[in-house]
Amino acid sequence: MAELQTMQDADARRALKEDLARFHCRVHQPDDPPLFTRVPESSVETVLWRWKDLEPLLERLGQQLSLEAGGQRRTLRLANPGLAFGTTHTFWASIQVILPGEIASAHRHTANAFRFIMHGNGATTTVEGERYAMNEGDLVLTPGMMWHDHEYRGDTPMIWLDVLDISLMQAMHATFFEGSKELQRPVGPVPDRSFRQYGSGLMSPPGRPPSLAHNPLLVYSRETAMSALRQAAGLEPDPCDDVILEYRNPVTGGPAMKTMGMRLQMIRPGVHCKPRRHTGSKLYYVVQGEGTTIVDGVPYEWSRGDFMTVRPWALHEHLNRSADQEAVLFQVNDFPAMEALGYYREERPA
Numbered sequence: 168m169a170e171l172q173t174m175q176d177a178d179a180r181r182a183l184k185e186d187l188a189r190f191h192c193r194v195h196q197p198d199d200p201p202l203f204t205r206v207p208e209s210s211v212e213t214v215l216w217r218w219k220d221l222e223p224l225l226e227r228l229g230q231q232l233s234l235e236a237g238g239q240r241r242t243l244r245l246a247n248p249g250l251a252f253g254t255t256h257t258f259w260a261s262i263q264v265i266l267p268g269e270i271a272s273a274h275r276h277t278a279n280a281f282r283f284i285m286h287g288n289g290a291t292t293t294v295e296g297e298r299y300a301m302n303e304g305d306l307v308l309t310p311g312m313m314w315h316d317h318e319y320r321g322d323t324p325m326i327w328l329d330v331l332d333i334s335l336m337q338a339m340h341a342t343f344f345e346g347s348k349e350l351q352r353p354v355g356p357v358p359d360r361s362f363r364q365y366g367s368g369l370m371s372p373p374g375r376p377p378s379l380a381h382n383p384l385l386v387y388s389r390e391t392a393m394s395a396l397r398q399a400a401g402l403e404p405d406p407c408d409d410v411i412l413e414y415r416n417p418v419t420g421g422p423a424m425k426t427m428g429m430r431l432q433m434i435r436p437g438v439h440c441k442p443r444r445h446t447g448s449k450l451y452y453v454v455q456g457e458g459t460t461i462v463d464g465v466p467y468e469w470s471r472g473d474f475m476t477v478r479p480w481a482l483h484e485h486l487n488r489s490a491d492q493e494a495v496l497f498q499v500n501d502f503p504a505m506e507a508l509g510y511y512r513e514e515r516p517a
């Protein structure tokens with residue numbers, strides 16, 4: 168009896184389909200996937216990109232691809248095989264190669280971006296009237312709709328990691344892009360104003376804080392980040408991350424960007440962290456040392472220069488088997504966006 172009813176219901180649903188479609192309506196069809204799954208099911212794959220594979224590819228990019236006018240960039244995108252587009256479902260990570268004498272011309276876009284410098288020193292980026300040197304280990308922000316261009320006067324190719332929340336922006340149907348008529352935008356009277364005002368992280372000019380529309384600090388130097396990390400090593404370790412710090416907006420105390428979070432972490436020699444899972448996606452860049460991340464039972468061995476993304480809601484744990492070498496990881500994630508929307512969840516098996 169129950170079976171007959173189910174069949175009748177399925178037939179009724181199919182019969183309704185076309186009539187409803189004329190009015191841009193539909194009912195759930197028997198072969199539609201369910202609206203909900205008990206836990207997240209993501210097509211994003213856990214991927215390890217090895218520096219030994221990336222390095223020769225980047226060299227080829229530098230030799231074979233030109234940098235044309237029109238705001239183009241020479242980048243190697245880290246493409247997730249589980250997606251048609253993106254490194255994860257919210258962001259694109261790319262490695263940008265810039266050659267001596269090149270200028271990556273000015274443009275602006277709604278996507279938020281940042282650069283974490285991987286190799287080389289001495290390029291500059293101009294962000295909305297402020298110019299910053301880009302040196303290894305530095306983090307430079309380009310919040311949405313700020314004009315930016317890059318220039319390099321050094322003598323060997325330079326590379327950095329770019330991450331943009333493009334997939335999230337596209338999912339929100341909020342894409343705007345504008346090229347500049349000028350190759351480079353002008354620099355203001357104090358080229359590194361945001362650093363001079365907020366770069367100490369502790370003290371800033373008295374008075375009201377500036378507009379909270381975006382982080383008033385655009386640059387976090389390697390020295391500042393590494394000394395903060397060493398200082399934090401005196402705390403109780405984080406069970407899942409050993410020593411870990413968030414790059415923060417110095418005025419609000421919140422994450423450095425509205426959609427993407429950045430963290431720096433150290434896994435000390437001999438440390439085996441606890442497993443956990445969470446919603447949202449993240450990408451690691453191995454700044455120093457080597458280690459292992461076990462994701463749903465599969466070990467991924469990483470070392471300096473490698474990148475790794477972890478599938479959302481996959482159970483994962485880090486370990487450093489070295490007797491004397493610290494592992495340092497830079498991380499980008501989409502937790503600020505997830506938290507703002509109420510979708511961030513985390514679970515640690517008992």
Ligand code: GTQ
Pocket residue numbers: 240242261262263271315329330331
């Ligand atoms: O440097 O402005 O990797 O606009 C992708 C888009 C870099 C940039 C990327 C961009 C940039």
Ligand code: FE2
Pocket residue numbers: 274275276280315
């Ligand atoms: Fe850009």
